[in-house]
Amino acid sequence: MDTVIHTDKLTKRFGDFIAANEITFDVYRGEIFGFLGANGAGKTTAMRMLCGLSKPSSGTATIAGFDIYKQTEEIKKNIGYMSQKFSLYEDLTILENIRFFGGIYGLSDKQLKEKSEQLIGTLGMECEAKKMVGALPLGWKQKLSFSVAILHEPKIVFLDEPTGGVDPVTRRQFWDLIYEAADSGITVFVTTHYMDEAEYCNRISMMVDGEIKALDTPAKLKQEYAVTSMDEVFYRLARGAKRSE
Amino acid sequence: MMDNISTFIKKEFLHVFRDRKTLLMLFGLPIVQIILFGFALTNEITNAKIVVCDYAKDDASQQIIGKLQASQQFDIQRILLNHKQIETAFKDGEIKMAVVFPANFNSDLLHQHKAQVQLITDASDPNTATAISGYANQIVMDYQNELMQLQRVPYQINTEVRMLYNPELKAAVNFVPGVMSLILLLVCVLMTSVAIVKEKETGTMEVLLVSPFSPFLIIVSKAMPYLALSLINLTIILLLSVLVLGMPINGSILLLYAVSTLFIITALSLGLLISNRTASQQSAMLISLMGMLVPSILFTGFMFPLENMPYPLQLVSHIIPAKWYYIIVKSVMVKGLGFSAIWKETLVLLTMTMLLLVVNIKTFKIRLT
Numbered sequence: 001m002d003t004v005i006h007t008d009k010l011t012k013r014f015g016d017f018i019a020a021n022e023i024t025f026d027v028y029r030g031e032i033f034g035f036l037g038a039n040g041a042g043k044t045t046a047m048r049m050l051c052g053l054s055k056p057s058s059g060t061a062t063i064a065g066f067d068i069y070k071q072t073e074e075i076k077k078n079i080g081y082m083s084q085k086f087s088l089y090e091d092l093t094i095l096e097n098i099r100f101f102g103g104i105y106g107l108s109d110k111q112l113k114e115k116s117e118q119l120i121g122t123l124g125m126e127c128e129a130k131k132m133v134g135a136l137p138l139g140w141k142q143k144l145s146f147s148v149a150i151l152h153e154p155k156i157v158f159l160d161e162p163t164g165g166v167d168p169v170t171r172r173q174f175w176d177l178i179y180e181a182a183d184s185g186i187t188v189f190v191t192t193h194y195m196d197e198a199e200y201c202n203r204i205s206m207m208v209d210g211e212i213k214a215l216d217t218p219a220k221l222k223q224e225y226a227v228t229s230m231d232e233v234f235y236r237l238a239r240g241a242k243r244s245e
Numbered sequence: 246m247m248d249n250i251s252t253f254i255k256k257e258f259l260h261v262f263r264d265r266k267t268l269l270m271l272f273g274l275p276i277v278q279i280i281l282f283g284f285a286l287t288n289e290i291t292n293a294k295i296v297v298c299d300y301a302k303d304d305a306s307q308q309i310i311g312k313l314q315a316s317q318q319f320d321i322q323r324i325l326l327n328h329k330q331i332e333t334a335f336k337d338g339e340i341k342m343a344v345v346f347p348a349n350f351n352s353d354l355l356h357q358h359k360a361q362v363q364l365i366t367d368a369s370d371p372n373t374a375t376a377i378s379g380y381a382n383q384i385v386m387d388y389q390n391e392l393m394q395l396q397r398v399p400y401q402i403n404t405e406v407r408m409l410y411n412p413e414l415k416a417a418v419n420f421v422p423g424v425m426s427l428i429l430l431l432v433c434v435l436m437t438s439v440a441i442v443k444e445k446e447t448g449t450m451e452v453l454l455v456s457p458f459s460p461f462l463i464i465v466s467k468a469m470p471y472l473a474l475s476l477i478n479l480t481i482i483l484l485l486s487v488l489v490l491g492m493p494i495n496g497s498i499l500l501l502y503a504v505s506t507l508f509i510i511t512a513l514s515l516g517l518l519i520s521n522r523t524a525s526q527q528s529a530m531l532i533s534l535m536g537m538l539v540p541s542i543l544f545t546g547f548m549f550p551l552e553n554m555p556y557p558l559q560l561v562s563h564i565i566p567a568k569w570y571y572i573i574v575k576s577v578m579v580k581g582l583g584f585s586a587i588w589k590e591t592l593v594l595l596t597m598t599m600l601l602l603v604v605n606i607k608t609f610k611i612r613l614t
């Protein structure tokens with residue numbers, strides 16, 4: 001199996017506070033990797049280091065084969081990112097958003113035209129293509145946001161709590177999009193609070209107090225802790241946490 | 246890469262154009278200010294009441310008086326016999342200008358080929374005063390030219406203009422450069438900082454920073470529309486002041502635009518500095534208004550004369566970029582001076598800009614790690 005994310009003792013300190021402590025894990029190509037943890041456990045910090053938004057204090061990591069200290073530009077070209085907050089421009093139309101984000105990733109006009117048509121077709125948003133994004137329902141925005149994040153066909157896409165505040169039906173549809181992306185070979189790295197979503201992942205890691213306390217497939221984790229749901233796995237692990245928001 | 250930048254800049258313009266209210270305000274503000282001030286200060290000059298004090302009573306003075314009377318702009322009230330009556334006439338507010346011909350006006354002209362006319366205006370209304378003396382001067386020049394054509398002798402009539410009550414003509418000449426500094430500050434500092442902080446607030450900045458697009462170019466692209474808007478605004482203000490207020494641009498327009506561009510960059514760097522330090526649009530707006538705009542109004546010198554301020558406050562005024570720009574604009578636009586007269590102020594602005602940019606580049610890097 002191809003390793004697309006490899007970290008070795010990746011650590012981030014803010015003064016005395018260790019937000020992420022010696023995180024070591026591998027993520028394989030085409031995998032849906034769930035990154036779980038309570039609030040304040042260090043998920044976002046870890047993810048920001050992997051995306052190049054934050055510089056690690058120590059440890060090493062490679063993303064898509066590129067070193068996170070030296071080859072940040074190469075990494076940026078090969079990853080997609082969807083932030084916790086909704087991050088498209090509300091005062092631009094769907095089409096303009098697609099063109100803009102495709103454009104800054106260096107897609108040509110021809111590619112942009114094909115891609116945007118294709119994307120709008122898949123999402124069934126033909127009638128809304130020229131509407132302002134701000135006028136769309138939240139679920140649509142999230143789906144659009146994800147599609148834009150993978151427009152440039154990155155090797156890995158990082159999703160930071162992508163389904164916050166979305167209803168269960170839309171969440172299900174959102175996960176269909178994630179599966180589609182994974183099938184096409186894009187590795188999905190996703191943080192979430194929803195334990196039903198954890199079940200959808202191929203493998204998950206559980207962060208507690210800045211450290212990875214468990215890492216396996218949902219089935220094996222349940223077996224290991226002799227429980228029937230991911231909720232209980234999460235509860236058992238997070239119960240010992242000293243810090244929370 | 247060039248494609249990427251144009252994509253980015255295009256997007257920034259879309260943001261600006263979609264926000265109709267702000268756009269309206271941006272262009273409305275200078276227009277309203279200039280026109281309000283313009284009409285508060287100028288009336289169209291027709292039949293302005295004047296008096297003439299003619300010590301010469303000769304051919305030449307009579308001919309010029311005739312021309313003044315014949316023109317639409319002037320309405321001669323009285324011919325006075327001596328100087329003292331002029332002041333009473335002004336104080337009663339009945340006249341706008343007095344024209345004084347010295348004794349021997351014609352003989353000076355014929356024998357020495359040189360003579361003087363004095364134009365005394367009420368400069369408490371500086372726009373009218375400038376315009377009126379301009380018209381009168383034109384009429385005297387017309388007469389001089391006619392004489393020269395008839396007799397082929399280089400006659401020269403000098404007009405000596407005296408601005409009563411307000412020799413420096415404070416108001417219009419102060420106002421236009423003042424509005425220019427404020428509008429440019431408003432657009433560049435406030436709008437830029439708000440536009441950048443908005444991206445932080447909505448989370449799009451994070452997405453941009455994850456993309457391969459260079460952070461430096463993000464900032465440059467975001468600043469572009471405001472640079473463009475400022476230059477358009479500057480042009481509007483200049484057009485209005487020339488066409489509506491009748492205030493000419495005496496110096497080089499190119500120089501004016503060059504120093505304005507420098508000031509715009511200063512203001513943009515200030516806006517950028519504010520956006521680097523703040524996390525919400527409200528605080529960016531508050532800091533821009535309270536921290537930048539209010540001190541600029543106070544310390545630029547066009548509303549409250551700096552000379553009258555206590556010394557410590559005069560020192561404070563030195564760190565206000567708008568003050569230096571204001572001095573430059575006045576020198577170039579009003580006094581018609583060249584670069585040699587304003588290089589010191591330009592150097593101050595340039596140094597400020599450099600410092601701000603260095604601080605910006607440093608803090609921006611910190612934000613990324």
